[in-house]
Amino acid sequence: MRVGILTGGGDCPGLNAVIRAVVLSLQAGGHEFVGIERGYLGLIERRLRPLSPELVHDLLDEGGTLLGTHNRCDPFAWQGRDASGEALACLQEAGIEVLVAIGGDGTLTLTERFGRLGLRAVGVPKTIDNDIVGNERSFGFDSAVAVVGNALASLKTTARSHGRVMIVETMGRDAGWIALEGGLAGGADAILIPERPFDLDALAGQLGERVARQGYALVCVAEGATANGSAQHWKQLPGGVARLGGIGQALVDALGPRLPQTEVRHTLLGHLQRGGAPTTFDRVLATRFGVAAAQAITDGVFGITIALQGDRCVRLPLAEVAGRSRPVPADHELLRVAGALGVISS
Numbered sequence: 442m443r444v445g446i447l448t449g450g451g452d453c454p455g456l457n458a459v460i461r462a463v464v465l466s467l468q469a470g471g472h473e474f475v476g477i478e479r480g481y482l483g484l485i486e487r488r489l490r491p492l493s494p495e496l497v498h499d500l501l502d503e504g505g506t507l508l509g510t511h512n513r514c515d516p517f518a519w520q521g522r523d524a525s526g527e528a529l530a531c532l533q534e535a536g537i538e539v540l541v542a543i544g545g546d547g548t549l550t551l552t553e554r555f556g557r558l559g560l561r562a563v564g565v566p567k568t569i570d571n572d573i574v575g576n577e578r579s580f581g582f583d584s585a586v587a588v589v590g591n592a593l594a595s596l597k598t599t600a601r602s603h604g605r606v607m608i609v610e611t612m613g614r615d616a617g618w619i620a621l622e623g624g625l626a627g628g629a630d631a632i633l634i635p636e637r638p639f640d641l642d643a644l645a646g647q648l649g650e651r652v653a654r655q656g657y658a659l660v661c662v663a664e665g666a667t668a669n670g671s672a673q674h675w676k677q678l679p680g681g682v683a684r685l686g687g688i689g690q691a692l693v694d695a696l697g698p699r700l701p702q703t704e705v706r707h708t709l710l711g712h713l714q715r716g717g718a719p720t721t722f723d724r725v726l727a728t729r730f731g732v733a734a735a736q737a738i739t740d741g742v743f744g745i746t747i748a749l750q751g752d753r754c755v756r757l758p759l760a761e762v763a764g765r766s767r768p769v770p771a772d773h774e775l776l777r778v779a780g781a782l783g784v785i786s787s
């Protein structure tokens with residue numbers, strides 16, 4: 442069988458490990474592999490290249506994606522036209538009989554839509570945000586959490602030396618997973634996530650008390666978090682694109698007058714959270730996902746995505762996952778842990 446592989450959406454540590462695992466675990470079956478460059482855009486622009494075990498065997502710990510990616514290419518609405526037919530024609534002409542689509546909710550949603558047009562595909566969930574429905578842990582998330590935890594630990598020395606409140610703004614879109622787990626890993630004194638809107642005066646009181654007690658305070662805030670009654674912070678970028686971000690600076694502005702004796706500063710971690718090598722956990726998880734996708738192909742099971750549930754890789758219909766996201770549930774244990782430490786509001 443000729444197997445196409447693409448990576449879509451934002452890059453994340455572990456993508457290459459999935460590609461490697463798919464190719465290495467299917468190679469004995471005599472399959473051929475075609476890499477599609479820059480996600481679904483590669484099918485419109487016909488950017489294909491052969492993949493082989495020799496090309497991928499060394500990719501386990503390499504960040505980014507060998508194939509490149511694109512996070513805004515929707516073939517059903519691309520540059521003013523429906524290019525989905527062109528994408529399907531490209532697959533057919535290249536003799537690609539099954540597609541492994543590695544991506545976040547956007548890519549999985551597109552894959553489900555192509556599936557309804559006859560494409561045989563297997564999805565692999567990817568996102569540092571950890572917000573894919575039915576999937577308890579995405580590869581890339583652990584690597585992002587490590588960046589946040591280590592950043593908070595590093596900032597603590599400056600916070601302590603200068604008696605400051607230091608704020609770290611994380612990614613995560615509408616889900617608080619990165620800030621919650623990263624904040625716990627880095628010993629944050631306050632964790633602010635979209636699922637728990639916060640009260641500014643209460644936060645200032647809590648931080649003032651921490652500064653009085655320990656001489657400094659650390660805040661870990663998710664980009665999608667909001668103060669009670671306020672909207673999310675968005676940045677307008679050239680080309681009419683808007684991205685979440687700016688809550689860290691907004692907190693500096695709001696907390697400054699409430700904590701007049703204490704300097705409040707912020708650090709935006711940005712794409713550092715998606716960069717570099719995957720952690721060992723993510724290398725293993727990505728490898729498991731790749732092998733599970735290969736097994737689905739061998740079994741002739743399509744229209745599904747791989748997901749982690751408990752300690753097992755399972756198959757979920759793409760239709761169950763498409764167009765949905767997974768916030769931190771109100772009864773999640775990490776919320777109870779953060780609550781017990783007094784670092785998250787109830």
Ligand code: F6P
Nearest residue numbers: 451512568569570612613614685
């Ligand atoms: O979905 C992953 C993510 O990293 C989000 O956490 C973040 O909001 C977004 O992508 C940033 O995307 P970009 O790379 O386009 O700035």
